[in-house]
Amino acid sequence: MFGYSRHDFRLVIPVILSWSVAAYLMCDLVATRRIFVYRMLLIACALILTGLAVLSMIITKSRGKRAYKSFSLTAGLSAHTVVHNVFNSFVYVRTYVLLCVCIVMCVIVRCDLDWLRYNADVQSEFSSVNSYDISAVVKINSPVMTTHVRGFKCSVQSRALSIHKDGVRQASSMLMRIYGRSTAQCNLKRGALYEVSGQLKKSEYIREKWMLQIGKTTLHTSSKGNFANESLDSVRLIRDASGIDNTINFIQAQFLAQTSKLDVQAAILVPGITIGVLGSDAYLIDDMDQDGSSNRSTSLRMEAKKVKDAFRIAGIIHVLAVSGGHFALAISAVTWILKRWRVYRWIRSIGVLCANCAVFAMMYPSDSTVRAFAMGFVTAGYTAVGRRIQGCASLCTAIIILLLFDPSYAVSIGFSLSCAAVFGILVCTKPLADYLMHVMPRKLALPCAVTISANCATLPISVGIMPSIPIYAVISNMVVAIPMDIATVCGLCALSISWIIPEAGLACAWIAGKATEVITQVCFIIQRLPFAQVTCTAEQLLGVYCCIGLVALIIAWVISQKSKKSAFEKSYRIPVKQRWIQYWSQMWKDTLGIERILNNGGARV
Incomplete structure (x- = not known):
C-alpha cells in the first residue's frame, strides 16, 4: 500500500537497516571484532536467502493444490486455511524482504572492503599515539580554510597517494587534513598535486583519521630586501590543478574578494549563506601579511x-x-x-x-x-x-x-x-x-x-x-x-x-x-x-x-469520528480568511443590532 500512496515509503526500512549496520561496523568500538561480526552477518544473510528460496518453492508448488489431506476434515480445512493465509501474505512481501537483505548485504560487503583496504594501507602501520616525520604526495580535495589550531594558519582536506617514510615509499589512499603555518604553505589549490613534508599524527575527525602538520619555516631576506617566510621544501608542486578546478577556484576567490569589502556582519554571513563557508573561515591569500598572519582582526x-x-x-x-x-x-x-x-x-x-x-x-x-x-x-x-x-x-x-x-x-x-x-x-x-x-x-x-x-x-x-x-x-x-x-x-x-x-x-x-x-x-x-x-x-x-504522539493520535481519532458524521462538508470548505471576515462582520452586525434595540427601547420608555 505504501507504493501507491503520495510518498513511496518502501525504501525506508532498507535505509534504516543498512544505515544501522554501516554505523555499527564503522564504529571504532567494534574494530577488534569486525571480522567475526562480518562472518556472522554474512552467514545469517546467506541462511535467510536460502530459507526464503526454499519457502518460495514450497509456496509455488503448494499453490492451487489441496494440502494436509491426512488431517480430519475440520482440522485439515482449518490448518490449510491458516497456512494458506500465512503463505499468501508472505508472497506479497517476499520480493521486499529479498530487497532489504540484498541492500544490507551490499553495505556489509562495502564496509568489509573499506576495512580491508584500510588494513592493506600503510596507515594501518602507524600508531595512534606516536607522531611520524613523513613526506607524502597528496591531492587537495577542498578549498583552503582558516584553522583555530594554535601555531597554524590554515587547513585543507587531502587524499594521500603515496607516503615516504624511513627511505621507503609506499602507495596509500588515506584521507588526511593538512595544517600550514605560513602563506607559502597555505597557497594550495584544490585539484592540484603536491609533495608535502611534515609530522603525521592521529586526528580527532572520523572521516579524516590523520592530520599532517607541515614543517616549520625559516625567515630569510628576499631579492627585494624585505623579509618573508618560506618553507624548506616542505611543499612542492608536482602537478597543477586542471582547467575546471582553476576556474572554480578563481570564481570562488573573486566572490570572496567582493564580500570581504562589505561590513563585518555581511562579510561573515553572505559567503556562508551562498557557498557554505563563513567569511571568517575562508582563507584569502590577498588578506595575509608577509609573516603569514591574517589582517582579519580579532573583532571579526x-x-x-x-x-x-x-x-x-x-x-x-x-x-x-x-x-x-x-x-x-x-x-x-x-x-x-x-x-x-x-x-x-x-x-x-x-x-x-x-x-x-x-x-x-x-x-x-x-x-x-x-x-x-x-x-x-x-x-x-x-x-x-x-x-x-x-x-x-x-x-x-x-x-x-x-x-x-x-x-x-x-x-x-x-x-x-x-x-x-x-x-x-x-x-x-x-x-x-x-x-x-x-x-x-x-x-x-x-x-x-x-x-x-x-x-x-x-x-x-x-x-x-x-x-x-x-x-x-x-x-x-x-x-x-x-x-x-x-x-x-x-x-x-x-x-x-x-x-x-x-x-x-x-x-x-x-x-x-x-x-x-x-x-x-x-x-x-x-x-x-x-x-x-x-x-x-x-x-x-x-x-x-511520547506525549505529543499520544495527543496527536487522540486528535486524529476525534477528527476522523467527526468527519464521518459530516462527510458532506468535505466537498467544499470556506477558506480561513473568508471565515474570519464573515465571523467578525456577523459579530459587528449583532452588536449594532443590540445597540439599536437598546436605543429604541430606551426611547419607548
Missing part, C-alpha cells in the same frame, strides 16, 4: 562567534549550511526554461544533471551538500524515464547510493541532520499545513509547517550533541523567510557575475548583506527574550515526543 572572529551563537539560540543555524535549497533553485530554473522550449525529457535530464554538477562544484564541500547532490542525480533519473518525482523515494535512493559509495556517511552528524530534516519536511509538511490552514492563512501555514516538521525530525539528533531546545525556532524561521530568500538569490547572483563584472557582483553582495543584517537583528532580538533556549536531555525529549 568574535563577531562570527557571536552571530553563530545568536543563530543557534534562535533556531536558524541551518541557514549557514548549504543544503537542498540551492540545488532545488537551480534545477527548477533549468527545468522551467527547457519546458518552455519543449525539448525531449532526456535533454531535460541532461540539463538537470549539468545544473546539479555546477552548483555542487561551486559550493564548499560538506555532507549536506553531498546529500543534495545525490538527490539531484536521482531526480534527473526520474526525469529521464518519465516518472513522477517522489521526494521520499529519491532521498532513500540517494542514502543507499552514498552508503555504498562511502559507509562513513553513516557516522556523520551533518549527513544525519540533513537527511532527517529532509525526511521530516517531505513527510509531515503537507498534512500539517492542511491542518494549520484551518486556523491561519496559507502563506503562514506552509512555512510554519516546514519549520515544525524539520525541527521535530532533527531534535533527537541535535539534543544528543547539545542538550538544549530553541523555543522560538518556529517564529524566527517564519520571520526570516523572506530576507533569507533575498539573501540566497542575491548571493548566487553575486557568485555568478563577480568574476565577470566585479562591480555588479559587489552590488548583489551588498543587497544580500542588507538582507542578512535583518536576519541578524531578528536573531539578536530573539536571543534576549526569556526562555529563548531551554535545557533538555534525551530522556526528557523522548517523554515529550
Whole structure:
C-alpha cells in the first residue's frame, strides 16, 4: 500500500537497516571484532536467502493444490486455511524482504572492503599515539580554510597517494587534513598535486583519521630586501590543478574578494549563506601579511562567534549550511526554461544533471551538500524515464547510493541532520499545513509547517550533541523567510557575475548583506527574550515526543469520528480568511443590532 500512496515509503526500512549496520561496523568500538561480526552477518544473510528460496518453492508448488489431506476434515480445512493465509501474505512481501537483505548485504560487503583496504594501507602501520616525520604526495580535495589550531594558519582536506617514510615509499589512499603555518604553505589549490613534508599524527575527525602538520619555516631576506617566510621544501608542486578546478577556484576567490569589502556582519554571513563557508573561515591569500598572519582582526572572529551563537539560540543555524535549497533553485530554473522550449525529457535530464554538477562544484564541500547532490542525480533519473518525482523515494535512493559509495556517511552528524530534516519536511509538511490552514492563512501555514516538521525530525539528533531546545525556532524561521530568500538569490547572483563584472557582483553582495543584517537583528532580538533556549536531555525529549504522539493520535481519532458524521462538508470548505471576515462582520452586525434595540427601547420608555 505504501507504493501507491503520495510518498513511496518502501525504501525506508532498507535505509534504516543498512544505515544501522554501516554505523555499527564503522564504529571504532567494534574494530577488534569486525571480522567475526562480518562472518556472522554474512552467514545469517546467506541462511535467510536460502530459507526464503526454499519457502518460495514450497509456496509455488503448494499453490492451487489441496494440502494436509491426512488431517480430519475440520482440522485439515482449518490448518490449510491458516497456512494458506500465512503463505499468501508472505508472497506479497517476499520480493521486499529479498530487497532489504540484498541492500544490507551490499553495505556489509562495502564496509568489509573499506576495512580491508584500510588494513592493506600503510596507515594501518602507524600508531595512534606516536607522531611520524613523513613526506607524502597528496591531492587537495577542498578549498583552503582558516584553522583555530594554535601555531597554524590554515587547513585543507587531502587524499594521500603515496607516503615516504624511513627511505621507503609506499602507495596509500588515506584521507588526511593538512595544517600550514605560513602563506607559502597555505597557497594550495584544490585539484592540484603536491609533495608535502611534515609530522603525521592521529586526528580527532572520523572521516579524516590523520592530520599532517607541515614543517616549520625559516625567515630569510628576499631579492627585494624585505623579509618573508618560506618553507624548506616542505611543499612542492608536482602537478597543477586542471582547467575546471582553476576556474572554480578563481570564481570562488573573486566572490570572496567582493564580500570581504562589505561590513563585518555581511562579510561573515553572505559567503556562508551562498557557498557554505563563513567569511571568517575562508582563507584569502590577498588578506595575509608577509609573516603569514591574517589582517582579519580579532573583532571579526568574535563577531562570527557571536552571530553563530545568536543563530543557534534562535533556531536558524541551518541557514549557514548549504543544503537542498540551492540545488532545488537551480534545477527548477533549468527545468522551467527547457519546458518552455519543449525539448525531449532526456535533454531535460541532461540539463538537470549539468545544473546539479555546477552548483555542487561551486559550493564548499560538506555532507549536506553531498546529500543534495545525490538527490539531484536521482531526480534527473526520474526525469529521464518519465516518472513522477517522489521526494521520499529519491532521498532513500540517494542514502543507499552514498552508503555504498562511502559507509562513513553513516557516522556523520551533518549527513544525519540533513537527511532527517529532509525526511521530516517531505513527510509531515503537507498534512500539517492542511491542518494549520484551518486556523491561519496559507502563506503562514506552509512555512510554519516546514519549520515544525524539520525541527521535530532533527531534535533527537541535535539534543544528543547539545542538550538544549530553541523555543522560538518556529517564529524566527517564519520571520526570516523572506530576507533569507533575498539573501540566497542575491548571493548566487553575486557568485555568478563577480568574476565577470566585479562591480555588479559587489552590488548583489551588498543587497544580500542588507538582507542578512535583518536576519541578524531578528536573531539578536530573539536571543534576549526569556526562555529563548531551554535545557533538555534525551530522556526528557523522548517523554515529550511520547506525549505529543499520544495527543496527536487522540486528535486524529476525534477528527476522523467527526468527519464521518459530516462527510458532506468535505466537498467544499470556506477558506480561513473568508471565515474570519464573515465571523467578525456577523459579530459587528449583532452588536449594532443590540445597540439599536437598546436605543429604541430606551426611547419607548
